[in-house]
Amino acid sequence: MSLSVILLVLLALAVVGYVLGRSRALGSAGGDMQKLHSLPSYYGWNAALMVLIPSLLVLVVWLIVQPIVIHNQVASMISEASIEKSSLDLVMSDVKRVADGLDAAVEAGAMTADQASSIRTEFTDVRDRLGDVGVALGSDVNSETLRAAQRYREIASTGALLRLIVVVGFGLAGLAFAYMRSHRDFRARNVVERVVRWILLSAASIAILTTLGIVLSLIFNTIEFFRVYPAADFFFGLTWSPSFGGGSELGIVPLIWATLYISFIALSVAVPVGLFAAIYLSEYAGPHVRSFAKPMLEVLAGIPTIVYGLFALLTVGPLLVDAFGGGGLFGVDWMQGASSVLTAGFVMGIMLIPFVSSLSDDIINAVPQAMRDGSLGLGATHSETVKQVILPAALPGIVGAILLAASRAIGETMIVVLGAGAAARLSLNPLEAMTTVTAKIVSQLTGDADFASPEALVAFALGMTLFVVTLLLNIAALYIVRKYREQYE
Amino acid sequence: MNELTHVDEAAVSGQPKIAPAVEPKIVARKVQVFYGDNHAIKDVDVDIPANSVMSFIGPSGCGKSTFLRCLNRMNDTIDVCRVEGKIELDHEDIYDPKVDPVQLRAKVGMVFQKPNPFPKSIFENVAYGPRIHGLARNKTDMEEIVVTALQKAGLFAEVKDRLDAPGTGLSGGQQQRLCIARAIAVSPEVILMDEPCSALDPIATAKVEELIDELRENYTIVIVTHSMQQAARVSQRTAFFHLGLLVEEGPTDNIFTNPHDKRTQDYITGRFG
Ligand SMILES: Nc1ncnc2c1ncn2[C@@H]1O[C@H](COP(=O)(O)OP(=O)(O)OP(=O)(O)O)[C@@H](O)[C@H]1O
Numbered sequence: 191m192s193l194s195v196i197l198l199v200l201l202a203l204a205v206v207g208y209v210l211g212r213s214r215a216l217g218s219a220g221g222d223m224q225k226l227h228s229l230p231s232y233y234g235w236n237a238a239l240m241v242l243i244p245s246l247l248v249l250v251v252w253l254i255v256q257p258i259v260i261h262n263q264v265a266s267m268i269s270e271a272s273i274e275k276s277s278l279d280l281v282m283s284d285v286k287r288v289a290d291g292l293d294a295a296v297e298a299g300a301m302t303a304d305q306a307s308s309i310r311t312e313f314t315d316v317r318d319r320l321g322d323v324g325v326a327l328g329s330d331v332n333s334e335t336l337r338a339a340q341r342y343r344e345i346a347s348t349g350a351l352l353r354l355i356v357v358v359g360f361g362l363a364g365l366a367f368a369y370m371r372s373h374r375d376f377r378a379r380n381v382v383e384r385v386v387r388w389i390l391l392s393a394a395s396i397a398i399l400t401t402l403g404i405v406l407s408l409i410f411n412t413i414e415f416f417r418v419y420p421a422a423d424f425f426f427g428l429t430w431s432p433s434f435g436g437g438s439e440l441g442i443v444p445l446i447w448a449t450l451y452i453s454f455i456a457l458s459v460a461v462p463v464g465l466f467a468a469i470y471l472s473e474y475a476g477p478h479v480r481s482f483a484k485p486m487l488e489v490l491a492g493i494p495t496i497v498y499g500l501f502a503l504l505t506v507g508p509l510l511v512d513a514f515g516g517g518g519l520f521g522v523d524w525m526q527g528a529s530s531v532l533t534a535g536f537v538m539g540i541m542l543i544p545f546v547s548s549l550s551d552d553i554i555n556a557v558p559q560a561m562r563d564g565s566l567g568l569g570a571t572h573s574e575t576v577k578q579v580i581l582p583a584a585l586p587g588i589v590g591a592i593l594l595a596a597s598r599a600i601g602e603t604m605i606v607v608l609g610a611g612a613a614a615r616l617s618l619n620p621l622e623a624m625t626t627v628t629a630k631i632v633s634q635l636t637g638d639a640d641f642a643s644p645e646a647l648v649a650f651a652l653g654m655t656l657f658v659v660t661l662l663l664n665i666a667a668l669y670i671v672r673k674y675r676e677q678y679e
Numbered sequence: 680m681n682e683l684t685h686v687d688e689a690a691v692s693g694q695p696k697i698a699p700a701v702e703p704k705i706v707a708r709k710v711q712v713f714y715g716d717n718h719a720i721k722d723v724d725v726d727i728p729a730n731s732v733m734s735f736i737g738p739s740g741c742g743k744s745t746f747l748r749c750l751n752r753m754n755d756t757i758d759v760c761r762v763e764g765k766i767e768l769d770h771e772d773i774y775d776p777k778v779d780p781v782q783l784r785a786k787v788g789m790v791f792q793k794p795n796p797f798p799k800s801i802f803e804n805v806a807y808g809p810r811i812h813g814l815a816r817n818k819t820d821m822e823e824i825v826v827t828a829l830q831k832a833g834l835f836a837e838v839k840d841r842l843d844a845p846g847t848g849l850s851g852g853q854q855q856r857l858c859i860a861r862a863i864a865v866s867p868e869v870i871l872m873d874e875p876c877s878a879l880d881p882i883a884t885a886k887v888e889e890l891i892d893e894l895r896e897n898y899t900i901v902i903v904t905h906s907m908q909q910a911a912r913v914s915q916r917t918a919f920f921h922l923g924l925l926v927e928e929g930p931t932d933n934i935f936t937n938p939h940d941k942r943t944q945d946y947i948t949g950r951f952g
């Protein structure tokens with residue numbers, strides 16, 4: 191019984207619950223709404239929620255627990271010998287593939303359900319039979335795997351049936367319970383209110399729990415990495431040269447250097463331009479210009495970063511080469527290829543302009559009009575007012591905005607993958623190609639790396655480092671911005 | 680309308696305590712102000728005498744602030760606001776294209792309803808104007824200007840040990856006197872005050888009123904107030920506004936003891952507003 195059927199059944203039950211709960215409550219009041227504690231629809235909602243919430247919770251738990259139970263049951267059927275030959279995980283994924291294949295075969299009509307659960311490798315070439323219905327298996331299926339797969343299907347189908355019964359049972363029980371309670375004195379409104387609060391609370395906790403989950407998975411893999419690679423070499427190593435054959439040097443310093451260098455260039459583009467744009471928009475622009483220019487800037491913020499990456503690779507890089515490359519505009523030979531720290535930094539700066547400008551714009555607008563009036567009333571010009579009163583008053587907020595922009599710059603990936611180059615290098619020359627932490631995370635995890643090797647695991651340590659750095663920046667920024675807000679309340 | 684009041688006033692004026700100065704500091708004629716389509720000030724004529732205090736009273740929304748802000752062209756900063764008519768300061772039309780509103784505001788200073796010190800030190804708050812206008816040649820000069828302004832505003836004794844402390848850390852009344860000091864520091868000729876005491880307690884109010892009375896000697900002061908008592912205490916002349924019109928203007932005593940217009944009567948006896 192598929193999941194969608196269960197959900198549809200529950201939904202239908204909820205609708206029934208709504209109608210029944212509402213009508214019973216009304217009935218208990220003799221059809222007079224005034225005599226009810228709550229509006230009739232609250233009784234209906236109470237019943238619908240009573241149907242949905244317990245049964246959905248059970249369903250979620252079931253979905254989590256069932257695979258674990260099946261795994262344990264089936265795993266006990268696998269012999270020590272085959273586990274030694276490869277690993278339990280690999281055998282189990284084979285089992286699962288065969289089981290899925292049998293399902294597909296039954297569905298396609300190539301086998302009857304009986305055949306699927308009774309065929310033996312001794313009599314049938316399972317691989318061929320499954321191949322006929324489009325399920326490709328890598329290796330021949332041995333009898334142990336086939337039997338495990340059949341057992342897997344057995345448990346899974348019993349589980350699905352049980353699941354349907356239990357979940358719908360809970361739905362019915364909830365319906366009955368709510369129906370009994372739907373009486374005119376029952377405080378349905380308060381109950382619904384409480385439930386709504388819990389729903390909102392759980393939505394909020396999901397966001398927090400997800401963050402926690404991400405951090406935990408990073409930490410786990412990072413620890414794994416530090417088991418196979420010394421932490422001191424990672425944090426202080428000046429060379430980054432992974433080689434999948436072993437003997438890699440995985441020093442983070444050149445990557446961090448390039449990350450900070452590119453971010454620095456990006457900020458030196460984005461901060462002045464973004465800030466001046468914000469000052470213009472909030473202080474000088476008339477309502478017409480503002481209503482046109484502000485959305486335009488926000489469109490800039492909506493461009494996917496991969497597009498900026500292409501812009502760096504195809505437009506800005508070649509332009510820079512024309513200027514600084516051999517035989518270029520300046521007649522110097524400083525730049526070899528289109529990829530460079532300057533290319534990526536410049537384009538990233540453009541990407542950050544709307545970020546800086548829209549945050550600063552909000553902050554400048556939050557400076558009370560009384561400040562402006564006070565300064566203008568003393569005979570200050572507009573730009574004197576901006577420079578000497580508004581900017582100092584907005585400064586903490588602007589610093590916060592810049593820190594937020596910096597943490598975006600540090601975490602930016604696509605632009606540096608395309609614009610900065612692939613070689614890790616420690617150099618001061620902004621026209622040279624370098625590579626950043628994020629770009630290396632991408633390259634270490636794509637490809638056929640063995641996930642247990644330090645060359646792959648290092649990606650998690652890099653990610654963790656990045657996470658900690660940006661987290662600290664964000665905390666500092668939020669702290670500053672919040673402090674600034676309080677100042678004018 | 681205005682001529683009417685002038686005639687009335689002449690007819691009944693026994694002996695005003697302070698005779699209107701022969702030479703008015705500010706002369707406004709047929710002033711109209713529009714906020715978009717909203718006609719906020721209608722045909723206002725008024726003479727503001729030099730070295731005295733004039734108060735504007737009237738119910739909320741009648742245009743007192745709007746008219747006050749015309750006198751130093753602060754309305755220029757509001758996009759939708761349009762001013763017509765003529766306002767002369769010492770016989771010079773302040774809406775003449777040749778006049779630089781920024782220069783004008785140095786001559787006609789302003790103190791606002793809510794104290795609005797800049798988020799800077801007390802010293803820097805007062806030094807702000809003189810610095811912008813280059814009034815001090817060196818550090819000693821500046822110190823002298825700041826100290827004098829603070830003294831004139833009656834604040835120096837209270838803050839002399841903490842000139843480097845932030846201006847926003849003062850009490851409300853002190854902040855308002857700081858704002859007055861800030862306005863005085865650029866040596867204006869006229870000081871406009873828009874309900875300067877409405878955010879203050881009675882003691883702070885008394886101090887500011889006392890200060891206004893002292894400042895009259897050197898400055899021309901226009902004050903908007905909702906307190907009839909305050910108008911009576913500090914001002915020599917009073918103008919009553921109603922729905923954008925200047926209904927009645929005259930010596931303060933006359934306005935309060937012997938108003939001619941029914942609307943003025945109603946307002947000061949508290950029947951509306
Ligand atoms: N910035 C503005 N934009 C548009 N209309 C305005 C603006 N400021 C004032 N007005 C309008 O002008 C009219 C007069 O307002 P004004 O602030 O001068 O009244 P007021 O006499 O100072 O009132 P209060 O005693 O409440 O301060 C009101 O109708 C108001 O709605």
Ligand SMILES: [Mg+2]
Pocket residue numbers: 743744745873
């Ligand atoms: Mg006002």
